[in-house]
Amino acid sequence: MAHDDGIHAAVTCGDCPIRHRAVCARCEGDEIEELEQIKYFRSFEAGQTVIWAGDRMDFVASLISGVATLTQTLEDGRTQMVGLLLPSDFFGRPGRGEAAYNVIATTDIVMCCFRRKPFEEMMERTPHIAQRLLQMTLDELDAAREWMLLLGRKTAREKIASLLSIIARRDASVKRQEAKGRMAFELPLTREAMADYLGLTLETVSRQMSQLKREGVIELEGKRRVIIPDMDVLMTEAGDDSDGGFLV
Amino acid sequence: MAHDDGIHAAVTCGDCPIRHRAVCARCEGDEIEELEQIKYFRSFEAGQTVIWAGDRMDFVASLISGVATLTQTLEDGRTQMVGLLLPSDFFGRPGRGEAAYNVIATTDIVMCCFRRKPFEEMMERTPHIAQRLLQMTLDELDAAREWMLLLGRKTAREKIASLLSIIARRDASVKRQEAKGRMAFELPLTREAMADYLGLTLETVSRQMSQLKREGVIELEGKRRVIIPDMDVLMTEAGDDSDGGFLV
DNA sequence: GACCTCGCTTGATATGGGTCAATTTCACCC
């Protein structure tokens, strides 16, 4: 049962990424068995709110399929996305009984949930879990910091290019293809969600998308399908050369 | 040897916060003893660079005194602060041999360093360390997300008020005094560093500080000493009511 | 005491992105 990469391991271990990613670093049978007892699935449709900031949250979860977002809002309604959850991403916090952010499904999603208390108890007894979770959290922190650079210092054009290349790269790694040359993918976000990710208005997002299209940096099929003729060009537009696999 | 709060514990455990914060959740003697073997101190003067992004980094560390920053830059020199380190904050990443960010001392600082490899080995054997580090990292992630809201959606005025109230609150908790009513503190950052924190230019920072002063929200003694006549007013200006003790 | 430097402030002007207001497109549903 060789584990040469994340995807293979996840498949080998079963249908739920958390079993591999947060827990079974070495696929130990009894750990998986115990997780099985406290796990359950939930699904939501595109547009539904999974949980509101401040609500009781007695589970932690990993996303199996679809895309969800974490958002924060000011009283007057200004909202900022602070997390973009793609399949295999984890959310919820051990030791915290209430949600800190709004979690919203932007496509139909399926989540694999674990009851929080038993999960925390398991963490106490099973060093692998805490260690794996630490690695995942550190990765998220790096992604958050990259995101801060984007929010604080990039132009609207660079922001758009960055977001597109983040999604393209993440998508590419899932499909196990090289993130080079020509690429195509379905945008899982509305223009408004993109704006909330980037700290822009949806009009500016739209304008910059049109601009990039006019200049041949991207092509659009309909409103959501994006084709990148040349990833290198897009990444130059993004303003940094970070080739890391960041993204929360 | 009761541990009723973080500060007390840190003092009780010795002079280095990491011993309590990252490790000795229950002050177990042998863990402390072993850490003692791999620890060493380093100090830097205000303005010195502790480490450049990309450099080899074979230690992790906690800040004992002073203030340091983590910054990221684009090729053309635009820079964004992504971490503000105050005493007892931890930095460096287990499992990563090179620095991801520039670490710069903004005041004279003293750090308590631990050689990375032995620290990682200890983490493997000592669940408490990974668990404590996980909690600290999750707190940092929350702080980063609060920071993202600031960068993406707040006005210059709100950004300044937010930063001042973050520093004031953090300062207050160190001094064990209530973060209510009148407060005073020394700004540990230049206007330029404030700008890098907030995603603004230093001119805008200066103008907004003058504006807040003119309106009586803050008072200034010299350029660095800040007096907050009424914390509630400042926090209203900050645009959110988050009373959490966030901050990296 | 004159001079320099560095951090900061202030002013004048430019501009990127926000705001407000129509349209247009397209995915979906009869």
Add this chain to the structure above:
DNA sequence: GGGTGAAATTGACCCATATCAAGCGAGGTC
């Protein structure tokens, strides 16, 4: 295949913040 409504585009205008530039003040050096 035509109708409908939400999502997206586009235009006109405005404003918050950036940019460029000048000047100030405190501390340090000769």
